[in-house]
Amino acid sequence: MNLLGAAIVEDLDREIAFAQRTSPFYSVVFSAFRDFFAGESNGAAEGGLSDILQLWKGKVVTAWFERPLLLSAALHRVALADPQGQLGRFYATCGGRYDAGDETAFREAILATITPARSAFTHFLTLQSLQTNEISRGLTWLIPSAAEWTHVRRPVVLVELGCSAGLNLMADSYGWSFQGQGWQWSQFGSLRLEATISADDQEGLSNAIAALPLMSSAIRRRIGCDLHVPDVSDGSARSMLEAMIWGDNEPRLARLRQGLAVLEAARTAGYLELHQGSALEVVPCIALELSRTLSKEHMVVFFNTVVTCYFDDDSYQTLKEHILAAALGPLRDHHVLWIEHEPVGSRNVSPAGARRNESVITVHRPTLGALTATVLGYTEMHPRTLHFEQLVGK
Template sequence: MRPGATPAARSALAERYLRFARVEAEGHSPLYTDWARHVAGSARALAFLGDLQPDRRQPNLFFAALRLVGGLPRTEAAFDDILTREGDAIAAVMRARRTQTNEPGRCACLLPLLARLDGPLALIEVGASAGLCLLPDHYGYDWGRARLDPPGGSGAPVFPCRANARAPLPESYPDIVWRAGLDLSPPDLGDAGDVAWLEALVWPEQTDRLARLRQAVAVARQAPPPVVAGDLTRDLEALIAQAPADARLVVMHSAVLTYVSDPDARADFARLMRSRDLHWISNEAPGVFPDHAKRLTPREDMFLMALDGHPVAWTGPHGQSLDWL
């Protein structure tokens, strides 16, 4: 029996899916809430997941792969039928793909922080996927009490984001003069299969979010940011060396370091960030860098955005809210 198929591993998987239903999906995706609860109680689904490598068992990856292969089952019986008939194809997608949501809506949280930094700025995003978050100055934003219209015209998306009264909302865009991304396997926005995968990662009921993703993809095709294939634990320093010396370097990431499971590797990354003359923006679940969340009341349904290791805001995982500290 594989280690992943042991009763203890299946119990841990069930709890992981129940937590996903309770913390992440509930109130945002009724279908994913139902699917996750069903998986947690399904010996068939847990055995399927247990046969995959541990880093291939996350709910977003499983559900996106199932949708890509089999569509949108609305009942537990239909879900089980697809998993039975198409299990091999679903597993193949899960082994080949990653959860590269590259959610451009997170720019609504990143831009107010970028706008506070002295420019001109050079941006590096690690875990950049297709590089959509490298174009924060190409999109529009609606924070409720303030708005920035997209500089490129009506074709660019306008990202809505609820901002609290403390949030320093910008009246203009930061001056970004150079940008580059690093990703293990960057998607190609000219490849229909890669774009279909990015779309499958958007939760099924979030049609507005899907429409904005498609608009962001169209913007990125017009002004493609360079994204190079590489590992953030090995290849980041070479990319840092390419940044122009006359710009202020900013290294940023959102929902990326959570997939670096080795705590020592995370610590090495943090040490690298602190040892270089740059600004470091992290936007991750609070448990990824526990030092950033010290003395804060935990919010398990939110990301914690930090600048140079100092927390500045709680953010919605898809950029839907910005609660400045």
């Protein structure tokens, strides 16, 4: 096993540990991949392994879970393309079913899929990069922004860094059902999402939720950037986004498909401005363009969800410098904040109540010539329950 193969095995070991706590199905998937790359499965030295190692030779990876998740997405894509095939019968998203007694047959189906050279599996890996596409993550900018908006009451511009297809830019337009201790709030929409929300400042949370419809009506522009911006009107792009969903979570795939329908209508109507390029390149350009086109003071919200965890330290520092420069320079007459929703441990201070498999919501704001970061709260990677220790950063 060469150094690249060893690195992939190490990443898969970490993903297996995560899946053992969250998904028995994916514990088998990642274990099968691990054995494949470790040379412990029959046929592992055949063409498929050679294809992948050659493909990923020199590939820059900044998050340990990037390669495991791309591998699992490629496998899911094969299953979705043939729901009645040898893989599809185990995937809930294909109408199949997996039970503990199916492990041997499932592993055999996985290996039969990934071992051949120049397969549909390896073809997917040549075309795709990891994409963020969990609709519920939009909640992590929605509630903090509404809390902020209750204090400033200005028109709003959203700028998502790492927007993928733009699903989370439309979070305020989805149907939501929130509940907490002794209260419930609902908003009608063609896509219905549910969440349980708690906060140390219950009055502030109530005010933020009550302000959601008003803040939504105050949003003037929705801007996003990503290295790859999928065109959701294209069937292959939609298939790629669907493949990124874990195949034992059929409700999440159904939500994604509903969200893609909403998104396609919004993009056709011109509600979104999506730019292909690195945030490091696009942020200064967006700030300059906004300074020339916004006629009065706005609240400008930069946000990202599970994006900067892929940045190396130098790139992350550069992004911070660009956002600070935008806030102090071209956007100095506007109210600027930057909201991040990133995994626990990725350059953030974790709240005491956060668990290892959760994520942290942080707000950065310009203060005395620097960006000051404040942890607002925490949630799951696919938010269903959120707790806010505070709602407006100091």
